[in-house]
Amino acid sequence: MAVVSTKAIVFNTIKYSDSSLIVKCYTLEDGLKSYLVRGVLKSKKGGIKVGYFQPLTQLNLVANHSEKRSLHNIKEVHIANPYKTIYQDIVKQSIVMFLAEVLTHAIKEEEPNKHLFSFLETAFSWLDIHDKVSNFHLLFLLNLTQFLGFYPDLSEKEKLGFDLMEGNFTDDTSQKNIIYKNDFYQFKKLLGINFDSIENVSFSKQERQQVLKIIVRYFELHLDGFKTPKSLQILEAVFS
Structure with a gap:
């Protein structure tokens, strides 16, 4: 003890x-x-x-x-860090419920990871003090994959599609888990950026929902036993 x-x-x-x-x-x-x-x-x-x-x-x-x-x-x-807005704002509350559920399913390690902890701490503090947060959860999930071991390989970004199973870009768009055309274009907007750049990324409601579905699918393919979070429906309702 x-x-x-x-x-x-x-x-x-x-x-x-x-x-x-x-x-x-x-x-x-x-x-x-x-x-x-x-x-x-x-x-x-x-x-x-x-x-x-x-x-x-x-x-x-x-x-x-x-x-x-x-x-x-x-x-x-x-x-440690009292939030000023997260529990008063319905959009932020819905994002937090959803992300907490994802983290519960995604992180299983009992050993410490100080870089991951710092990412979580910084991200939620950022969410608390900013107003334009409708894309926050998308970038959070994608950047979380850096710590889970399956962040997209950003080499060969000029190729026609992205292979969700392999985590890399490809010209072969005939396989099952490959995104291309508009899905690919929308997904690519989030790659290689940080939270301060997120305000400059624009999605329609349909595009935002579609990109979220793609990212959840990406998690399902790379994490054993990962299930679509129940709170996804609440989040979709808040943003629709």
Whole structure:
């Protein structure tokens, strides 16, 4: 058993008994960890509040991490970076619900990855302070693939299509998982850019939905057991 002080980002919560939660977090020091937070659903003054565990909240934790257990204990918790807009804005809330679900399915490693943690922390802070965010989730997902090991190979960008299975450009547009023509053109707009450039990328509603479907398909092809997130429908409704 080790007492660890770490930054953490909440991925999801599951109700456990009438008064407790199991909280899955991605931590800076130890990667993915699940915590049993007892009594948090019974309101009491002081102590740990349920509001700390909304999706993608950034926390500072002091916790007991045990190699023998799958559920760990939180001793202290504070919000590290209080969001100003994310939980008040219906569009940002929908994006956050969707991305939290994707991250829960996509990240399985228990070991730490400080570059990935820094990417998540920076991305969600960016989302909180910017207004034009309708393409944020598209670029977030695509750039997340850098840390998951299947970012598109950007050599040979002049070819006619992109092979979602192989993750590279190709002139053979007859195969099953190859995008070309308008799908390919829209997908390419997101490659090699950062969040500050996202405001300059324009999609129609149909194009945005189509690009999102392509990226979700890309995840399904490269991650074992990855399923289309249930919250995708909510996100599509918000943007339609």
